[in-house]
Amino acid sequence: MSLPLRVCVVVFGSLVAVGPVDAGPVIGKLDLPKEVPMREASATKGFLDRVENPLAPPRPVAVTPYLVVVLEQAEGAQKGTAPGQVVWELVGESFARPVVIAPIGAEVLIKNVSKTARTLVALEDAGLVPSGPINPTGPKSFRIAEAKVYTIADKDAAHLRGTIVGVTSPYVATVDETGKFEIADVPEGNYKLRIFYKTDWLEGTTDVAVSGKGKTEVAPKVPALNAPKKK
Amino acid sequence: MFFSKIWFFLIALAATVALTIALVMPRPAERAHVENEKQRLVVACSVIDILLGDDARNRVELASAFASKVEIVSALEAASGVASIDEARMKSVRAVGESVMEEMKGKRKPDFAVLIDKRGRVVARVALDQNDFGDVAAGRPLVDDALAGYLRDDLWSHNGTLYLVTAAPVVKRETAAYAGAIILGHQVTNALAQRLVKSLDVDVGFYLGKDEVAGSKTLAVEASPLVDAVKGIAGADLSQDCLANKPIPITAGKDSYTALVARLPGEVSARQAYYTVFIKRPAALGFAGTLKVVNQSDLAPGSFPWILVGGAFLVMLAIGIALMMMESDRPLRRLTAEAVRLAKGETERLSEDAHPGKFGSIARSVNIHIDKLGREAKSAKKDMDQLLGPSPEGSLGTIDLLATALPAVRPGGSGPVSSPPPSEFKFTTAATQPGVTPAAPPARPTGRPGTPPPTTPAARAPTPPPIRVGTPTPPAMPVTPAYIPVAPSGPVTAPAPMPPPPALSLDDDILGAAPEATPAPGEQGAGTDYFEQVFDQFVTMKKSCNEPTTGLTLAKFSEKLVKNREDLMSKTGCKDVKFTVYVKDGKAALKATPVKED
The missing domain is CATH 3.30.450 (Beta-Lactamase)
Structure with missing residues (x-):
């Protein structure tokens, strides 16, 4: 092969390997409300009501584990590909994250890293999670079929609950302790960012315009979290 | 008996009410x-x-x-800072926990303890599953609350065992920072x-x-x-x-x-x-159940109104007895006494008005029966008179015959109900001894059942004691002979049991022919001696009555007697016939009486 031909092949190959050039990450940090929500009453109660310890004030409620975001494609935007897999760890008496988000068609892989076998079921769709226990260190996977909220629970442990938010968009992300999130490979286009907290979507959306070149940063404001309203 | 019945009704009512109360009372x-x-x-x-x-x-x-133990705080603070918990750390923290639990002797020592770092990871377990560590306990409400700074309790089950659990946050006093939480469990x-x-x-x-x-x-x-x-x-x-x-x-x-x-x-x-x-x-209460649980103290005089109950019982008993005596016993006694008097002949009828209620009815019934028997006796006498001829005035005659079928109560008569005393027998015996003529016939010579009702004066006449055939003792001439009974046989048995049958008057037949009263020799057959005796008595009686005895022969006399005896025996079915000589209308008469017994 002649040199010019070799150069052409390399250039073409490079272009093919790089892929679309109009996609980029969306990086954001949620503007969390200063007022943290009140700690809810415990799901269970003994003979006595709980009392605060005399040495230190109670720790504030951690809200970020319960927050997930999604970029929903506006009209004319390009479609992306679905994320292949969402890994959700069962760490003992709880999931590593109480709320996860997954596009329709994504595989949810539950990994039991605890020492206790669990039998999980989706309360909204009994057939979503394959039947049978998830043994310690054993996985169990399933695919999200609908854009809806699924509550995964263990009937033998009322406190063990997790939420999977099924969405149509493949551009989803969880939020870290500080409220930051990152959605990779978002194609160029206009999007609306929505925030899910605990059990429902928060009111309002944030418009996000992805240029396709470089990263897109957003700072959506999170409304008060005490009383989330249904969409 | 009216008040007795009322009283019985009241007692029954009271008993029913008492029983109802006894059955119902336990229910409330x-x-x-x-x-x-x-x-x-x-x-x-x-x-x-x-x-x-x-x-x-x-x-x-x-x-x-x-x-709040310092060693606990330090151990958990150190564990919270490491990325993963290894076994060495677990053992060191567990040792701390065990030492703290040992200090709790004398208090209510927990059955297990779990030490959790501030991330919610189990650093160590003491006394229960103590080799397990590193798993996340956060998520359980109790642990979440403890990690958040709250003290509280809960109840857990583990392997079929129930635990009372409590949790407390572990706080570093100096910085007021949370280092984790501990959980104590009590089985x-x-x-x-x-x-x-x-x-x-x-x-x-x-x-x-x-x-x-x-x-x-x-x-x-x-x-x-x-x-x-x-x-x-x-x-x-x-x-x-x-x-x-x-x-x-x-x-x-x-x-x-x-x-x-x-x-x-x-x-x-x-x-x-x-x-x-x-x-x-x-145990089930109810009447029986209540009775079962009654003890001695319940019946003690102090707790049970024995006086009231006993008094009520006595009052009821007294009233009942009084009513019984008043309405039953006394009238019955009066009726009994009057019945005895009736039997003794002291009275002819029961006094109906003197007895109240049913006793009066009894008296009336008895009187009705007495009257009925009297009427029947009278009728029977008529029949017998028709058959045998009229009985002699003043004698029992046919009535004696009928008396064998009469009841003990002498219908309308004054005869005794009971058998006469031995003295009467003696008297009767004496009076009926041949040759002894009683001055007057005894009122109740034989002690046999009475005579017909008082409406039949003749029936009340005493019956002459019979002389049985077979003891042909020649009769003595009576001094004042009202009649001379001639017995067909020997010794007189005084209370002669019922010489029964009706008398047969042969006066007319015998006297009508009035042959010479000379017995024809050789004419005596069987019983010839008896007929001779009767003939002698008859002749004697006729003479005493100043009647002629011309033409009266023993043969004819005997023939008549035999004929009449046969007639009478065929008509009445008797075994024998006795003949009695007596005076009728100032004339000698002869009466035939059937003898049924030997």
């Missing part, structure tokens, strides 16, 4: 007993709830003390159950579904009714279970209990955890 008591039982269960259940709350408070204080045991009901006189059992976890008494209780009762409890406020629930009957073996269930709070509530307060059901 039983209801009250059930209500008291329920109240007792409710109180006991509430007290146990309170005691469990107090116990939880003590355990929370214990957990707080445990969590629900039989000892705990016994301690809870020590002063309540009830029993308690703790259950997980149908499984009994612990109890103050070892009982094989049928748990299905308890589970059903738990399922039937409405309302989320568990503290109201003791007040809102109703006691239910349960069985344990052959024993019956009344139980009250109350849900246990905490995580175990999702597993149908509850406790049951129960007491043994007393």
